[in-house]
Amino acid sequence: VDNALEFAHRGVFFHQGQCCVAASRLFVEESIYDEFVKRSVELAKKYVLGNPLTPGVSQGPQIDKEQYDKILDLIESGKKEGAKLECGGGPWGNKGYFIQPTVFSNVTDEMRIAKEEIFGPVQQIMKFKSLDDVIKRANNTHYGLAAGVFTKDLDKAITVSSALQAGMVWVNCYMMMSSQCPFGGYKMSGNGREMGEYGLYEYTEVKTVTMKISQKNS
Numbered sequence: 001v002d003n004a005l006e007f008a009h010r011g012v013f014f015h016q017g018q019c020c021v022a023a024s025r026l027f028v029e030e031s032i033y034d035e036f037v038k039r040s041v042e043l044a045k046k047y048v049l050g051n052p053l054t055p056g057v058s059q060g061p062q063i064d065k066e067q068y069d070k071i072l073d074l075i076e077s078g079k080k081e082g083a084k085l086e087c088g089g090g091p092w093g094n095k096g097y098f099i100q101p102t103v104f105s106n107v108t109d110e111m112r113i114a115k116e117e118i119f120g121p122v123q124q125i126m127k128f129k130s131l132d133d134v135i136k137r138a139n140n141t142h143y144g145l146a147a148g149v150f151t152k153d154l155d156k157a158i159t160v161s162s163a164l165q166a167g168m169v170w171v172n173c174y175m176m177m178s179s180q181c182p183f184g185g186y187k188m189s190g191n192g193r194e195m196g197e198y199g200l201y202e203y204t205e206v207k208t209v210t211m212k213i214s215q216k217n218s
Contacts, residue, residue: 003150003172004036007148007150007173007174008023008123010174010175011175012121013044013047013058013123014175016060016120016121017118018063018120019119019175021168021175022119023148023174024117025114025126025138026124026126027126027128027137027138028125028127028128029128030127030128030129036125037086037105037125040086040103040123041103044088045101049100059101060098061098062098062099068099070118070119070120071099071119071120072091074112074113074116074122075089075120075122077113078104078107078111078113078122078124081108081111081112082106082108082111083104083111083113083124084106085103085104086103088100088101088121089102099120099122102123103122103123103125104123104124107126108126109126109140115141131159131160135163135164139164142187143185144165144185145166145167145184145185145186145189146166146168146170147166147170148169148171148173149161149164149170149171149172150172165186167182167183167189168183168184168185177195179195180196181195181196182194182195182196182198182199183196183199184198
């Protein structure tokens, strides 16, 4: 749980959630769900907001007013649609586009905060019972850039990572990049790949040459 909690927070609160691989949807097994939610909220409440260049500050502002307003609108939609607001949920301070680190529990798959890309410091924690259940729900999205799997069971790690419709899957870690590994997604999460051997192909052109040979092979 400690490792999953650390990477879950790094995945969604990094750069105030303004990251293409932000892990805003969390599926947590029901046996540890309550403990995970409690500890996630405790960690979120420890974040220090302010100038990100100041030592000790862990969260800065959103990039502009448009994004700031969009995030707050999605937070309000979560409240109205029945998600439980565990912490945060509004602006912070009197200056700048700061938003409190926000954690929702009891989120369902049909809520806007579970379906739309938020690009903000908003974490949704959902409960699952079985592997088939979580795989089906995780794949029920228009996007497929990145995913993470946290488990001590190697068989489960292989099963889930193979079944997830995502271009990148990290196991027991998150956002661990390497120049040798292709970066890109499925579905509406972009076209092609960067980095790795597949990234090099993006800089090449394929040519077909067809030649008629008049002399038969001997």
